[in-house]
Amino acid sequence: MSHNKYSCGFEEFYSKDHNLWKSAIAEFFGSLLLNIYAGAAFAQGEDIIFKAFSNGLGIYIVNVIIGKRSGGHINPAVTVAMLISRRVTIARALLYIISQCCGSILGMFMIKYLLDDIYHYSWHSYALIENISPFQGLAIEFLLGFSLLLTIFAAYDINTRNLHCVNCLAIGLCVTLGHLTFGRYTGAGMNPANVLSVAAIFGNWDFxxxxxxxxxxxxxxxxxxxxxxxxxxxxxxxxxxADKYRLHVFEREMLKMKSNENCT
Structure with a gap:
C-alpha cells in the first residue's frame, strides 16, 4: 500500500508546504476566469474572429497569472497528457481535473446569470454544424487537442529558454488559430472542462x-x-x-604555481 501511495503521488496531499492544494486552487480560479472571459465573448454574437482572439487572450492572461504556480493546465486534456508523459502524478492530475471542471462550471454559471437578460446570441457555442458528422467532429477536436498539446510541450521544453510570457503567448495564439480555422464547425472546444460548463448550465449534451x-x-x-x-x-x-590541450596547459601551470608556493 505504501508503495502505491507514494508512486501515485498521494503523499502530496499531506505535504507541509501545501503545494498541491495551492496549485489546485490556482487551477480552479484560472478555469473560472477563463470561462467568464469565454462566456462574455460568446454572448456578444457570432463573429468568429472576435471569439478567436477573445479566447486566445483569455488563455494568455490566465496562464500568465497562474502558470508559475500550477503549470497553467486549465484543461483536462492538458492534464491527462502531462500525466501520460509522467510530468504530474495521478493524485495531482485527479485534483486538477476536478478543480478545472468545478471552476469552469462556476464561471459559466456566473456569466450566464450576469448577462442572461442582456445578451442572447450564442450561449450554445459548442455544437456540430449541420453538415458535420460525429466522426468529422471527433477528428477536428482530435486535431485541435493534438496541435494545442504539441505547442504546450514545445513552449515549456526544459531545453528551451523562453520567457514565461512568451510561452503563454504561444499557447494563446494556438488557441486563437484553432478557433479561426475550425470554430465554425465544432465551436473549437479543445477544453473538455469549458464544454462541460456550457452543457451543465444550458443542458446541451448533444455529442x-x-x-x-x-x-x-x-x-x-x-x-x-x-x-x-x-x-x-x-x-x-x-x-x-584544442580545448583539451588548453585545459592540460592550464592544469600544468597551476601545478607549477602550487609547487613554487610550497618551495617558498
Whole structure:
C-alpha cells in the first residue's frame, strides 16, 4: 500500500508546504476566469474572429497569472497528457481535473446569470454544424487537442529558454488559430472542462463525448510524439582537441604555481 501511495503521488496531499492544494486552487480560479472571459465573448454574437482572439487572450492572461504556480493546465486534456508523459502524478492530475471542471462550471454559471437578460446570441457555442458528422467532429477536436498539446510541450521544453510570457503567448495564439480555422464547425472546444460548463448550465449534451475524447486522445498522441521524437535530450558538450590541450596547459601551470608556493 505504501508503495502505491507514494508512486501515485498521494503523499502530496499531506505535504507541509501545501503545494498541491495551492496549485489546485490556482487551477480552479484560472478555469473560472477563463470561462467568464469565454462566456462574455460568446454572448456578444457570432463573429468568429472576435471569439478567436477573445479566447486566445483569455488563455494568455490566465496562464500568465497562474502558470508559475500550477503549470497553467486549465484543461483536462492538458492534464491527462502531462500525466501520460509522467510530468504530474495521478493524485495531482485527479485534483486538477476536478478543480478545472468545478471552476469552469462556476464561471459559466456566473456569466450566464450576469448577462442572461442582456445578451442572447450564442450561449450554445459548442455544437456540430449541420453538415458535420460525429466522426468529422471527433477528428477536428482530435486535431485541435493534438496541435494545442504539441505547442504546450514545445513552449515549456526544459531545453528551451523562453520567457514565461512568451510561452503563454504561444499557447494563446494556438488557441486563437484553432478557433479561426475550425470554430465554425465544432465551436473549437479543445477544453473538455469549458464544454462541460456550457452543457451543465444550458443542458446541451448533444455529442458531448466528442469534446472529451477528441482533445484528450489528441493530447495523448501529441505527448507520445513529442516525448519520443521531437524532444531534444541534453547532450554533454564534446571537448575539442584544442580545448583539451588548453585545459592540460592550464592544469600544468597551476601545478607549477602550487609547487613554487610550497618551495617558498
Amino acid at each position: 458531448h463525448w466528442i469534446y472529451w475524447l477528441g482533445p484528450i486522445f489528441g493530447g495523448i498522441m501529441a505527448a507520445a510524439i513529442y516525448v519520443q521524437i521531437l524532444e531534444i535530450s541534453l547532450q554533454p558538450k564534446v571537448i575539442e582537441a
